[in-house]
Amino acid sequence: MSILTETFTLANGVTIPKVGFGTWQMPEGAQTQGAVEKALELGYRHVDTANAYGNEASVGRAVRAAMKDLGLAREDVFVTSKLPAAVKDHDGAAATVDESLTNLGLDHMDLYLIHAPWPWSTPDQSDDAGNLAAWSALEEALAAGKIRAIGISNFAVHDMQNILDHADVAPAVNQILSYVGFTQPENTAFAQKHGMVVEAYSPLATGGLLRDPVLAGVASAHGVTPAQVAIRFCIDRGVLPLPKATSEDHIRANAQLDFQLTEDEVRTLAALPDADPSHYHVDSQR
Numbered sequence: 001m002s003i004l005t006e007t008f009t010l011a012n013g014v015t016i017p018k019v020g021f022g023t024w025q026m027p028e029g030a031q032t033q034g035a036v037e038k039a040l041e042l043g044y045r046h047v048d049t050a051n052a053y054g055n056e057a058s059v060g061r062a063v064r065a066a067m068k069d070l071g072l073a074r075e076d077v078f079v080t081s082k083l084p085a086a087v088k089d090h091d092g093a094a095a096t097v098d099e100s101l102t103n104l105g106l107d108h109m110d111l112y113l114i115h116a117p118w119p120w121s122t123p124d125q126s127d128d129a130g131n132l133a134a135w136s137a138l139e140e141a142l143a144a145g146k147i148r149a150i151g152i153s154n155f156a157v158h159d160m161q162n163i164l165d166h167a168d169v170a171p172a173v174n175q176i177l178s179y180v181g182f183t184q185p186e187n188t189a190f191a192q193k194h195g196m197v198v199e200a201y202s203p204l205a206t207g208g209l210l211r212d213p214v215l216a217g218v219a220s221a222h223g224v225t226p227a228q229v230a231i232r233f234c235i236d237r238g239v240l241p242l243p244k245a246t247s248e249d250h251i252r253a254n255a256q257l258d259f260q261l262t263e264d265e266v267r268t269l270a271a272l273p274d275a276d277p278s279h280y281h282v283d284s285q286r
């Protein structure tokens with residue numbers, strides 16, 4: 001069985017493929033649709049988009065095309081989207097869920113996440129009451145069958161605790177920045193302890209870590225590329241990677257993950273200095 005079809009099981013029993021295809025910075029249009037279709041043709045079964053990426057329509061067209069051309073059933077493809085970080089009220093969140101469904105042209109999403117606990121204009125200033133209001137709308141959409149699982153993204157311990165303390169449904173997923181040399185151990189452990197699957201966004205540090213010499217050494221020991229090691233590093237830590245690629249060579253290579261890192265290699269890679277400190281980093285102490 002390919003790693004692309006292996007699954008984690010979310011707290012509510014829904015299964016989620018262990019590798020997702022990222023689509024940030026892929027504009028609405030034929031190129032993005034083509035990249036997602038290519039990914040599905042090459043065996044990816046999980047696509048990650050967001051309302052804020054502006055490309056839900058392209059992702060939806062690609063999924064529907066794959067159902068027609070590759071004979072996939074809707075349940076064969078796991079589709080995640082996200083509530084824009086600025087939407088922190090119940091009615092706005094409910095309306096945006098419907099907008100995402102319309103954009104995608106699908107009758108349900110598999111996972112919908114609050115994109116961040118604060119609007120991107122004021123990072124680190126969590127809106128606890130707003131997150132609970134938005135979450136209640138996601139809970140209703142879950143109950144209505146519009147979404148099969150609900151979760152959060154960029155939530156630190158404080159933000160997770162706020163939802164756990166006050167909501168009826170616990171988040172199934174926390175999607176956070178995580179790559180070789182920047183693994184957010186505290187947020188990861190807290191999320192996993194509370195039953196969330198942790199997804200690693202930017203597993204290649206948006207391309208920034210691929211020249212690291214230690215990563216290159218591990219890659220050459222396995223006869224693979226640094227990108228493949230960086231993706232496998234997530235899986236071997238029990239975290240779900242979301243590599244993004246537009247080039248067909250990258251899309252194909254990132255699906256070839258049929259090797260395993262040793263415990264020593266995982267430890268060495270986790271302890272590397274952050275190769276891309278310029279990346280925005282969520283403060284785990286907040």
Ligand SMILES: NC(=O)c1ccc[n+]([C@@H]2O[C@H](COP(=O)([O-])OP(=O)(O)OC[C@H]3O[C@@H](n4cnc5c(N)ncnc54)[C@H](OP(=O)(O)O)[C@@H]3O)[C@@H](O)[C@H]2O)c1
Pocket residue numbers: 021022023024025048049115153154175176200201202203204205206207210225227228242243244245246247249250251253254
């Ligand atoms: N929740 C959030 O707040 C959040 C934030 C950021 C990202 N995300 C999610 O996580 C996904 C991945 O993160 P990301 O977009 O930052 O990027 P990433 O996956 O860390 O890196 C993508 C970059 O690496 C390049 N690349 C991909 N495969 C490669 C390979 N095999 N060899 C060499 N270069 C390779 C890509 O090039 P090409 O495109 O040219 O192929 C692209 O420039 C996003 O697309 C999105 O779905 C979520």
